[in-house]
Amino acid sequence: MAPFYSHPFDDDKLKEECGIFGVTGVVDASNFVALGLHALQHRGQEAGGIVSYHPDHGFNSARRFGYVRDNFTKADVMDTLPGQLAIGHVRYSTAGSKGATAIRDVQPFFGEFSMGGCAIAHNGNITNAIALRRELIERGSIFQSSSDSECIIHLMARSIQKSLAERIKDALRRVEGAFSVVAMTRTKLIGVRDPLGVRPLVLGRISDHGWALSSETCALDIIGADFVREIEPGEMVVIEGNKVESTRPFTPAKSRFCIFENVYFSRPDSIIGGRSVYETRRQIGVELAREAPVDADLVCPVPDSGTPAAIGYAHESGIPFGMGIIRNQYMGRTFIEPTDHIRNMGVRLKLNVNRALIKGKRVILVDDSVVRGTTSRKIKDMILEAGAAEVHFRIASPPTAWPCFYGVDTPERSKLLAATMSEDEMRDWIGVDSLKFVSLDGLYRAAGEAAGRDAASPRFCDACFSGDYPVAPSDKIEEGFEMKAAE
Ligand SMILES: O=P(O)(O)OC[C@H]1O[C@H](OP(=O)(O)OP(=O)(O)O)[C@H](O)[C@@H]1O
Numbered sequence: 001m002a003p004f005y006s007h008p009f010d011d012d013k014l015k016e017e018c019g020i021f022g023v024t025g026v027v028d029a030s031n032f033v034a035l036g037l038h039a040l041q042h043r044g045q046e047a048g049g050i051v052s053y054h055p056d057h058g059f060n061s062a063r064r065f066g067y068v069r070d071n072f073t074k075a076d077v078m079d080t081l082p083g084q085l086a087i088g089h090v091r092y093s094t095a096g097s098k099g100a101t102a103i104r105d106v107q108p109f110f111g112e113f114s115m116g117g118c119a120i121a122h123n124g125n126i127t128n129a130i131a132l133r134r135e136l137i138e139r140g141s142i143f144q145s146s147s148d149s150e151c152i153i154h155l156m157a158r159s160i161q162k163s164l165a166e167r168i169k170d171a172l173r174r175v176e177g178a179f180s181v182v183a184m185t186r187t188k189l190i191g192v193r194d195p196l197g198v199r200p201l202v203l204g205r206i207s208d209h210g211w212a213l214s215s216e217t218c219a220l221d222i223i224g225a226d227f228v229r230e231i232e233p234g235e236m237v238v239i240e241g242n243k244v245e246s247t248r249p250f251t252p253a254k255s256r257f258c259i260f261e262n263v264y265f266s267r268p269d270s271i272i273g274g275r276s277v278y279e280t281r282r283q284i285g286v287e288l289a290r291e292a293p294v295d296a297d298l299v300c301p302v303p304d305s306g307t308p309a310a311i312g313y314a315h316e317s318g319i320p321f322g323m324g325i326i327r328n329q330y331m332g333r334t335f336i337e338p339t340d341h342i343r344n345m346g347v348r349l350k351l352n353v354n355r356a357l358i359k360g361k362r363v364i365l366v367d368d369s370v371v372r373g374t375t376s377r378k379i380k381d382m383i384l385e386a387g388a389a390e391v392h393f394r395i396a397s398p399p400t401a402w403p404c405f406y407g408v409d410t411p412e413r414s415k416l417l418a419a420t421m422s423e424d425e426m427r428d429w430i431g432v433d434s435l436k437f438v439s440l441d442g443l444y445r446a447a448g449e450a451a452g453r454d455a456a457s458p459r460f461c462d463a464c465f466s467g468d469y470p471v472a473p474s475d476k477i478e479e480g481f482e483m484k485a486a487e
């Protein structure tokens with residue numbers, strides 16, 4: 001077991017991933033970044049950081065555990081981040097330390113080079129980070145953190161290229177896995193997406209003088225920026241003044257955007273690949289209703305992430321939609337609790353049954369995913385206890401049977417319910433009258449692929465459902481992870 005990849009929450013369930021944001025050409029850039037990160041908070045709640053540059057004050061940074069709103073709204077912090085160029089990161093760890101344990105793992109990372117400073121914020125996960133770190137340490141690099149992302153800074157330091165942008169290219173050509181990166185030098189804002197474009201990254205325009213790079217379009221909306229376009233898979237943009245220069249540093253590959261962004265990670269008000277995430281989710285519900293109908297009295301979402309799919313299911317089936325489960329908006333995320341006991345309680349604290357609506361009804365519950373099954377089991381107990389006549393689960397993604405190695409912190413394979421049980425066994429284990437998942441083809445149709453999944457050349461990464469990993473997770477294979485056998 002690699003020491004810097006293990007932590008006490010390793011049995012936890014599927015998580016979001018990081019959010020990255022950067023702006024240039026605006027006064028008080030760090031305040032824009034704070035707003036952008038606040039809009040991306042759903043992608044990472046462990047910690048956040050901002051780096052800014054001002055010609056008189058140089059590079060400054062602030063990194064904090066916890067929410068953006070609790071850290072980057074205070075004058076005593078924001079006053080230390082002057083300048084018209086800034087980037088930021090909200091973290092959900094996939095490598096290195098977890099939770100609020102090591103501030104040195106909180107991004108952006110910064111390096112001082114002969115040609116000036118450079119800060120980097122990374123969303124994704126480097127699948128050869130252990131091998132790279134080993135090699136870099138053997139060759140003299142002194143790591144400051146346990147994060148995979150820090151490899152990028154050290155690879156840049158070893159590059160012989162003359163400009164920082166060229167050094168970033170050199171570094172990222174050695175990196176395997178998933179990366180969307182926002183970086184800054186003294187004068188440039190830089191955005192890069194890995195050749196498969198697994199993680200999102202978009203470009204926005206602020207009035208006629210500024211630019212923004214963001215994980216999702218919802219964070220452009222919050223600062224009133226206009227969405228210009230997506231950074232394309234394998235593309236690097238270097239923004240200086242009013243100029244956006246685009247290059248393709250990597251060997252071209254067919255893009256494989258993460259399909260789970262559509263199901264769960266991205267905010268429903270974001271636009272991905274020209275489609276509204278909300279609409280895709282609603283359409284998954286429509287597909288589910290066609291594939292897995294059931295006679296019932298009420299369709300209820302597991303809020304919030306199951307809501308658009310439940311709306312689609314109700315519409316397509318003609319069964320009334322109702323809020324049978326109410327979410328306490330002030331509850332923190334369940335993931336922060338360290339033990340199973342408290343985590344299980346977390347579901348109770350966060351979600352409560354609307355008894356008056358549920359009593360005596362045959363209820364269809366729609367959730368986005370089943371990972372360990374903890375949530376489904378708790379909710380079923382709550383619904384039955386409130387007097388439901390029947391409980392049917394409909395899930396807006398196929399069974400999650402494989403871990404993600406590209407920027408989402410999934411449990412090891414043996415802890416995934418679908419890795420060890422058939423659909424019927426899962427139904428019995430959760431204890432519901434019926435349990436059905438949308439098919440992979442149905443999910444692709446909902447995401448805009450009318451013909452379903454093209455097995456020879458799938459449009460998305462769907463490895464957590466299919467076991468078809470577009471990039472071999474070499475570190476994990478070295479640790480003993482077994483890939484799915486060829487069919
Ligand atoms: O099968 P499990 O291991 O319980 O995991 C699946 C659940 O985890 C997520 O919800 P979560 O409670 O993490 O957060 P959410 O509020 O974003 O839906 C997801 O939306 C499912 O409801």
Ligand SMILES: NC(=O)CC[C@H](N)C(=O)O
Binds near residue numbers: 148
């Ligand atoms: N979820 C992410 O994108 C995480 C980025 C990086 N791998 C980290 O653990 O900090």
Ligand code: SF4
Binds near residue numbers: 260403462
């Ligand atoms: S394995 Fe799943 S969660 Fe990870 S990138 Fe692929 S589709 Fe997304």
Ligand SMILES: [Mg+2]
Binds near residue numbers: 367
């Ligand atoms: Mg949920």
